[in-house]
Amino acid sequence: MSTEDLTTSAYIKHHLQNLTCSFQEGHFHCAHSAEEAKAMGFWAFNMDTLVVSLVLGLVFLFTFSKVAKNISADVPSGIQNFVEWVVEFIDSSVRGSFNGRSALVAPLALSIFAWIFLMNLMDLVPIDYISLITQPMGIGHFKLVPTTDPNATIGMAIGVFLLVLFYSIQVKGFGGFIGELTLQPFGKFGLPVNLFLEGVNLIAKPVSLALRLFGNMYAGEMIFILIALMGATWVSFSFTSTLLFSSQILLSLGWAIFHILIVTLQAFIFMTLTIVYLDMAHQEHH
């Protein structure tokens, strides 16, 4: 919990604050408050987001590449079963939504799904447990769920957006891509309207990807924080305190079980939309 006053709003603020660090006068310095973090401007790094997402990405790649290295076409067992199950699931999703032929789309979908799934899964770690580790290390703020940081979701969405642009131009040519932006749906005389409509259409893709994931995970995290607050109001063995404490246990259990669904669903939605956007980029008309 917060090192200062133990008020409700301080508790919430504490849990919503990233470990933002930047180089200041030659030192790598981390912010202690939201104001300080804001003052660092653009050239600062959320170390918790970066470290956790890097570790989770490496966990995913290590597991899968270990299986991929030793894979055989014989009867699969153990972890190979699991990996094959995931890969076949992704492959069938890609085959279902993506009509072109591309060596990139399926592994891209797998990376997105597995990485987002693992990052979202961190939401199920009880929110105050991580400070048991970070507090003794002198780290004041640590958000364990990278997808509740818009930087992570927007970062991925930008990656997808660049791929959409790349494939649009590669498949249709630069002229074709510009034509698609400007010459429909109203022909060449409605050019400004076309550009506006298609521009919004294009920009909406990464924005919707990033904000949907961020919004869902942020809201889920917020509810975990609010549920955790119920027990934090413990005073004594009074009726109200006991009721609130037992409600916290029940509600956090219920929300966590429900969150397993959200964790998977959000990863799946991000992946499916990426496939669909890339499929649209590959098609001449849409």
Added chain:
Amino acid sequence: MNINATLIGQTIMFALFVWFCMKFVWPPIMAALDARNKRIADGLAAAERGKNDLALAAKRSAEILREAKEKVSEIIALGDKRASEIVEEAKAQAKIESERIVTAARAEIEQEVFRAKEQLRTQVSAIALAGAGKILGREIDATAHNDLLDKLVAEI
């Protein structure tokens, strides 16, 4: 909750993960899955072929069995025929043999009869001579009347 350079870091990390996945994770797994699919398809085809072969073999074996049975009954019929032939032959031979034996016996008997007659004749002539000698009371010279006696023997 600020937008900052984390964004760039995340994009680069994302790109690297996707590149690694595309290079080292996806292709070998997909290759193994395809290989297994092919192996399963081959196995099923082989099983189908085996089943056909089995049905074919069963049909062939039934045919061979039927042929063998036919041949066996043929052989048995032939054997029966041959056996009766042998019996007939044996019978014929036995008949010939018996006839031969009977003929020989008959010839021997005739010879025996002839010999007995001969002996009897000589003895009868001797008795006749002795009788005649007694009747005449005197010795008849056997050698002087030999031709007479021979005539008598021939008459008997």
